[in-house]
Amino acid sequence: MDLVFKALADAGRRQLLDALRERNGQTLSELCDELSELTRQGVTKHLRLLEEAGLVVTMRRGRHKYHYLNPVPINEIAERWISNYEKDKLRALSALKAALEEES
Amino acid sequence: MDLVFKALADAGRRQLLDALRERNGQTLSELCDELSELTRQGVTKHLRLLEEAGLVVTMRRGRHKYHYLNPVPINEIAERWISNYEKDKLRALSALKAALEEES
């Protein structure tokens, strides 16, 4: 799960995920067009991290490499991690509020 | 939102959040006990990032500094970002499956 969090920490990588969510199965070159501020190698590196985190699955076909979004890891973070915080949200908020009021 | 993602990218910081979720309003020294593998300064630095991301709110009271969890930013990520991926989950999964099958 650590790899997923780390992968999500970069805005460029999140942008890549968004691009794939918008249109799945894009090639490297196509993704490079969307992140025009980076060189191809830069994009490649980001994609490798995303792949290592399991967020993207790739398929080489002839001279093209297609990238597919895998939504499962994000889903797991939502379920296994974030939901714990949702659960305690109200309790934490009221504790926070109480602490801030006491500060006066 | 970028700060929140970056803050969540480190396992030590997530551990600090967990500690506060477990017991809210802990002092720096108490939190240091839970992350015994780090020095106090190390913990302080992590807490500063968490605070800058809005995930933790602090209150100095005499010679103690109390730390409170703020669940709102995590909630926002869940709602504004992750939910987009949940929405497209089935579609992305079937695209992925189709691509993998075609590979044979």
Next chain:
DNA sequence: ACCATAGGCAACCAAAAGGTTGCCTGTCAA
């Protein structure tokens, strides 16, 4: 057969992250 296209590999570089040590300040309690 050839050349343009799509991508990979490796070295390199600068900046940021993670962590430490040493010392200083403020606060409470005996």
Next chain:
DNA sequence: TTGACAGGCAACCTTTTGGTTGCCTATGGT
């Protein structure tokens, strides 16, 4: 009032990260 306790500041160091450039390989079209 003096000492122990809680925390802050700043310098420093090492590793990781984000990015680049240069060159090499493989594939497909004409």
